[in-house]
Amino acid sequence: MCAVKAVKRRQTNRREILLEAAARRFVEDGYAAASMRDIAGDAGMQPGSIYYHFPSKEELLVAVHEDGMRLIAEAVTAALARVDGKTPWDRLETACIAHLSVLLTGGDRIKAVMRNVPLENHPSRSNITKMRDEYEAIFARLLGDLALPKGTDLHTLRLMLLGAMNWSFTWYRAGAESPERIARKFIVMLRTQLDTGA
Amino acid sequence: MCAVKAVKRRQTNRREILLEAAARRFVEDGYAAASMRDIAGDAGMQPGSIYYHFPSKEELLVAVHEDGMRLIAEAVTAALARVDGKTPWDRLETACIAHLSVLLTGGDRIKAVMRNVPLENHPSRSNITKMRDEYEAIFARLLGDLALPKGTDLHTLRLMLLGAMNWSFTWYRAGAESPERIARKFIVMLRTQLDTGA
DNA sequence: GTCTATACTTGGATAGAC
DNA sequence: GTCTATCCAAGTATAGAC
Secondary structure, three states: OOOHHHHHHHHHHHHHHHHHHHHHHHHHHOOOOOHHHHHHHHHOOOOOHHHHOOHHHHHHHHHHHHHHHHHHHHHHHHHHHOOOOOHHHHHHHHHHHHHHHHHHHOOHHHHHHHHHOOOOOOOOOHHHHHHHHHHHHHHHHHHHHOOOOOOOHHHHHHHHHHHHHHHHHHHHOOOOOOOHHHHHHHHHHHHHHOOOOO | HHHHHHHHHHHHHHHHHHHHHHHHHHHHHOOOOHHHHHHHHHHOOHHHHHHHHHHHHHHHHHHHHHHHHHHHHHHHHHHHHHHOOOHHHHHHHHHHHHHHHHHHHHOHHHHHHHHOOOOOOOOHHHHHHHHHHHHHHHHHHHOOOOOOOOOHHHHHHHHHHHHHHHHHHHHHOOOOOHHHHHHHHHHHHHHHOOOOOO
């Protein structure tokens, strides 16, 4: 039993090291320019050895993507677990702060998610779609808990808020406004009535 | 002089055909999987011939990206030219409808813009940044014309609105809600006060 | 000036040894 | 589970035709 666990851990470690190395290369060089040889070198193994863990470069990308999505979901879930008593708007704000913070200041395993999206048609894509749907359901629930004006389109609201946040990786620069402040401003913008009727 | 024009047109056409073929392959297969040989074949030439027009695959991507951005900017500018007399909110709505419509229902030369973004570090990236800044200035101006509540953060509002719209290519499906309706809903969401104080 | 033919080089992938 | 050797597809360079 101990042996089994040891072997399992060993496997996992090597796989994790590969995921980390791949994510780094994908983020730095882009998926197309990142070579399996470079990734293998960073992970301390020979190019051919990668194929014991992943059947192809594309599958490696999918694994990196899933890994990053899982980390994001865990970060947001953990943050929400800490604010259970507050108001619905507070809970939404907490989730948005966690989402933006992990997205913008997380490591390469997180950054790789937004910068390298596997193709729509790829066979292994179904699991990614499932993960994304589950993740977005968290926000759907948070929005559903708000006391919104009658007739508010929750579906559109969710797509708008998540879209605004997810796109931020294209313009965010470290040192400028913090992810937390950005998230708070997005929420304020939604809560406020911008149309003054003037 | 006629000869010069003929040669010029010939150049342009071949280049255009290449851009079209490349955009199509980039969208269909993704940048990494699209081969120069396939692109050349679609454009009716030999693989090596591409290199007379573009020095590398990456530069071809940059050219496709710039081409698409230009088409988007032209579409929005043209739409705005047609509604000069209306209210600031109407003008903003017009721009958003045009932006989303061309983005979501435009051809491959448009789709390629969102789906294949050249790397940040790439040398030829400066022109893309310049084009994007100029394009976003259009929206900055439209937002500046609105009579917004005092203290509204125009910068955040622009990033939020454009982010929500740009991200839509990840979830939009033809046949579902039209780009025009989506754009209108986004605007309504911003104009409305979502916080009922309840 | 534009394209073809062809060769060079890198890189994804596989087979079999250890 | 990893390495070595190898294959072949694909990016790229270039010489020369027209």
